[in-house]
Amino acid sequence: MSEGLNTLYRYGRFTFSRRGDMVLILTVSLLLTLLLLAWGYQVKAACGGEPYFPDGRSHRWPVGDPNAIVPCYSDLMYLWVGRDINNHVFPYIHGGIGADGQLFGGVVEYPVLSGLLMWLGAIGANTDLQFFQHSALLLAPFGLAITIMLAVLTRWNVLWWAATPPLVLYAFHNWELPVVATTVAAVAAMAWGASLHPATGERRWSLRTSGIVASVLLAIGFCLKLYPGFFVLPLAIYVLTRGDGAPVVAGARKALDWVGAVWVAAAAAITVILVQLPFMILGYDGWKAALTFQGKRRADVDTNSIWYWGLRHLTGGQNDTYNSLVGVLSPILIVASFALAIYLGWRVYRNGGAYPWLGVCAAMLAGFMLFHKVHSPQYTLWILPLFVLLRIHWSVIVAYLIADLSLDLTIFRLFGILTSGAPMKWWVIGGVNLGVWVHAVLLVYLIFGFVRAGMREPLASIGRRPAPEEPESTPVPAPV
Structure with a gap:
């Protein structure tokens, strides 16, 4: 890890070989992230608690304390009832969408990996607050991972992420942290691939390899919340144009790498198919219902x-x-x-x-x-x-x-x-x-x-x- 960090900063306009500076940035940003995550948890958890209805819904939902400065509302608790999450039904396999547009049988209106995370969060939970607590435990590591990657890539600029209100407001509002982590990880993969190996002075990965790894991460993000899938096209164009390292021969334009661009797009497509295919085979109606719901949403x-x-x-x-x-x-x-x-x-x-x-x-x-x-x-x-x-x-x-x-x-x-x-x-x-x-x-x-x-x-x-x-x-x- 230390060799990698030194490598990232040794070959650049800024010398950043002092490990102490990086340790300080990571320590401060991670402590602030933990503080804001804990604050966000307290804010959202205020919507749950005894007494409960028979389905595990708290009587305090959805208002909590009406005089609180920050509203306690969280989609995590909202989803406990109405999507069969409280009944621990495995998502998409048994459900569908009714004529009234309502989902049933475990179908949630999210891509399959987010639905899978919700099912995992419900394991062992009998109330909306317990579901929220389990979900928060699943989400928090993604928030910390984002902080680490942003700190390594941008130094103190990470504080725009680690020390601003959105972490308090939204870290445990919905299932955003995993998809954000895949996007930042794709950027980190491109950076790692471009970093120079200390022994050879050459790139650690070829541009094609970096692009393929990043596209796989973006495709996983697509299966969480869709939007990272949009980023595959610019990434493919970047590989097509050979990034910023291709030589120019006799003043000519860089030769376009069509093979590399196709590999980037194909890697993303294959990843999406591999993730989606089991759900499509085992429960096509339920898988399609999530798409239908979003299409009908007004x-x-x-x-x-x-x-x-x-x-x-x-x-x-x-x-x-x-x-x-x-x-x-x-x-x-x-x-x-x-x-x-x-x-x-x-x-x-x-x-x-x-x-x-x-x-x-x-x-x-x-x-x-x-x-x-x-x-x-x-x-x-x-x-x-x-x-x-x-x-x-x-x-x-x-x-x-x-x-x-x-x-x-x-x-x-x-x-x-x-x-x-x-x-x-x-x-x-x-x-x-x-x-x-x-x-x-x-x-x-x-x-x-x-x-x-x-x-x-x-x-x-x-x-x-x-x-x-x-x-x-x-x-x-x-x-x-």
């Missing part, structure tokens, strides 16, 4: 999207016109934003730079979060590591996090008000709109800004050989 008040808080006012409410427009515009604009991000990255390459695969990935994610009909608050955990890995100005990150905090502190209170029929509070509706629209403006900016932003140090310099030192010049005696 942009309602609980989706926090620009569609509900914007387009709805132009169509006179959630009528047929509204639903039809969202159904058409959302996928079209998502695909258009993907195409724009890929084009912007290609333009960087055509102008003589390396294809900015990570910046393009981040821009694609920004487009997806902006135009998708569902924009859950916990998606902030998706984009936050990309703020850490890419050189986004601190003011943009702070504005995004403030808007996110405003949204989280108000949207779950809004749900309670709508459920109870109580009068709406101006600051609740105002806080939700502030969060939604500031996010929207920033995501538009980030579609362009991510592609232009380079990677942070020392990630940006991994694999770059230091320039040869110039020999000391001999002083010339002054004329007499």
Whole structure:
């Protein structure tokens, strides 16, 4: 481990061979992560506890303490009832979707690996609080692993991840940490492959090998929450264009590596098939039901999207016109934003730079979060590591996090008000709109800004050989 860390920093513009500095960064960031995870656990656990209904649902759910500053709502506890998780039914195999759009028989509306984690979290649990506790134990190691990888790749910039509110708000809100871990691990795999071996001075892995390993990790992420699968295309283009290390012969463009790009795409496809195939064979109806559920989902008040808080006012409410427009515009604009991000990255390459695969990935994610009909608050955990890995100005990150905090502190209170029929509070509706629209403006900016932003140090310099030192010049005696 120590040899690897030294290697990552020895061959770059920054010398980072002092192990003490890395130990300090890791210690501080891990302690802060543990502190925020413990805080987040306490906040969310407040929604559970005695007394319980016969199905194990706490009487305190879903409000908990209505006067708490941070709402206790968590999707982890919500999923305990209604998906047969409380009945310990293995997911997807026996279920389906009814005519009313409700899932049954163990089917959950998530990709198969997330459903499998939920089933594991329910083992031995008889109440929603126990399910939450078991799930938190499964999720916490992923949060710590993300911190370690980001600390090694970006040094003190890891604090944007380890010392900001999203860990408290969302670490135990839903099953985001595993999928975020796969994305960061893919970046770490690319960095490790590019690092120079101390004995040979050459890359540890070829670019093809690094790309294939990273694509497998992204494919696993796709089987957790879909979005990492989008990143395979920019990664394949990066391998296609031979990264930033291919020689240029007589001023010609770099020869494109079509074989390597195909291998990257094929590795991701094979991984997805291998993960999905057992569920498709053993319970095709249940596996398909999860996809059908997402396809039928509408942009309602609980989706926090620009569609509900914007387009709805132009169509006179959630009528047929509204639903039809969202159904058409959302996928079209998502695909258009993907195409724009890929084009912007290609333009960087055509102008003589390396294809900015990570910046393009981040821009694609920004487009997806902006135009998708569902924009859950916990998606902030998706984009936050990309703020850490890419050189986004601190003011943009702070504005995004403030808007996110405003949204989280108000949207779950809004749900309670709508459920109870109580009068709406101006600051609740105002806080939700502030969060939604500031996010929207920033995501538009980030579609362009991510592609232009380079990677942070020392990630940006991994694999770059230091320039040869110039020999000391001999002083010339002054004329007499």
